[in-house]
Amino acid sequence: MSRQPRRLALALAELESARARTLALTDCLDDDELMAQHSPLMSPLGWDLAHVGNQEELWLVREAGRRPALRPELDDLYDAFRHPRADRPALPLLSPAQARQYLGQVREQALDVLSASPFAGDPLHADGFVFGMVAQHEQQHGETMLATHQLRSGPPVLHAPEPPPAAVDVSRLPREVLVPGGPFTMGTSTDPWALDNERPAHTVDVPAFWLDTVPVTNAAYQEFIADGGYDDPRWWTPEGWEHRRTAELDAPQCWFRDGGSVWLRRRFGHVEEVPPDEPVLHVCWFEADAYARWAGRRLPTEAEWEKAARHDPATGESRRYPWGDAEPGPEHANLGQRHLRPAAVGSFPAGVSPLGIHQLLGDVWEWTASDFQPYPGFAVFPYKEYSEVFFGPSYKVLRGGSFAVAPVACRGTFRNWDYPIRRQIFAGFRTCRTAEGDR
Structure with missing residues (x-):
């Protein structure tokens, strides 16, 4: 396998792994729990759910793919520097169903960008860096969401050996x-x-x-x-x-x-x-x-x-x-x-x-x-x-x-x-x- 297909396969696997984890950490709770703030130190899980999609749109669809914005009106809502975590429940956030739909729309275009990436040239594309960066970002939010689960009260919803x-x-x-x-x-x-x-x-x-x-x-x-x-x-x-x-x-x-x-x-x-x-x-x-x-x-x-x-x-x-x-x-x-x-x-x-x-x-x-x-x-x-x-x-x-x-x-x-x-x-x-x- 040449370098480019190997990098493409790795980037695809990491993006899919990160998304599977995001969904596993959110599909286990009902909408009320997803939009609740379980600690003032943490965002509602529903905010994280849409935020990872917004970051993927920003970097894979717009920056790497040079494609038009899908939902530019979401940029402010899901900008981590504009809104402290304690303030995020009061924002007009996407519902969990809307967030999942948005994630799917973004991912469809992101995968088109991935398949066409030269994995060379400018630093953003070289060795698939931008795809690795986005996968790491989503996995880091997976860890943050897991910390929110730890602070959440209520019966267990996560299981592992x-x-x-x-x-x-x-x-x-x-x-x-x-x-x-x-x-x-x-x-x-x-x-x-x-x-x-x-x-x-x-x-x-x-x-x-x-x-x-x-x-x-x-x-x-x-x-x-x-x-x-x-x-x-x-x-x-x-x-x-x-x-x-x-x-x-x-x-x-x-x-x-x-x-x-x-x-x-x-x-x-x-x-x-x-x-x-x-x-x-x-x-x-x-x-x-x-x-x-x-x-x-x-x-x-x-x-x-x-x-x-x-x-x-x-x-x-x-x-x-x-x-x-x-x-x-x-x-x-x-x-x-x-x-x-x-x-x-x-x-x-x-x-x-x-x-x-x-x-x-x-x-x-x-x-x-x-x-x-x-x-x-x-x-x-x-x-x-x-x-x-x-x-x-x-x-x-x-x-x-x-x-x-x-x-x-x-x-x-x-x-x-x-x-x-x-x-x-x-x-x-x-x-x-x-x-x-x-x-």
Whole structure:
């Protein structure tokens, strides 16, 4: 198969996969629930449903296809920068039936554009970038819609098999792994569907450090709670302590006690005992940072995290994924909403990095110590609202994806970001420490 048909088939498969997920996350609810706002932090699911169609029209029909607008009057309604999430229920939104009809009309034209694309020439078409960008965008909204499902009250409507049991006894693994110091290549200039904030590739010299072999677990986090970690300002930044007080944080989001000492959690409509061996989930950056300080450690920087995930000391090269350049499979990582929870630590040994670090991709996003900033030589492409408007100290970087992330939107260079107070996202963390004298 030549390069163009291969790219076309890949783009088609990713667009279809994203759409199937969008429909699965919305067809399971009635219209009232789709148009309701289940949290002021989130849009109504009906807004997301039409928004992904509007973005597809903007980029595939109008920009890539140079075709007339189908529904230009929708551009303002579904512009994420014009209307905060809390205000969107009051907008004259399309009904779910109208949104589905619109999605079908857009997709019909988008597929015509796809079949005619040269997959070469201008940067938007080269290697099918614009189709990969739109597929990633829709999958990112799939993750957002899944977070809305987690915040929704009511009986379960989503179902998935349980993750496989851990394949490795983590008690036999080292507590931490030494990542040798020295330069490595961060970011990418060659990945055809990498987004602008992942570019360009550049050399970063990272001093040696020790990184947790696995993400911090629920059991470990319960020790922090039991030791009074939420009540001791020593472990919190001033901003974090103020937020802990005003938001009355005392445990990860969705955790609660039911009149006893056992921690329970709500998960997509189910109530269950908190599994001790899963990575902790639904903690904000301030909580992750406080835990790390309590443990006598710190959060890794973004460069440290990427070096641990991509650098191969044997070759000196940076891999696309911790296990190499092969596309993610179910043996490598917990991705793609195959399961509705993180897997136990010690799962997916085929996905281990060259240094022996487990579960760097999938399961939970991992908070880093870094602010979201551009790389040296950064250039906006194809629009500044994807990355540039978010650069600065207000946002912290997360890495590695979660069980809710599609493989197309998860790689060793992929960067996520959010406010340090956010807990509805599927985020956890791991800690590290500087290796004094090691290089």
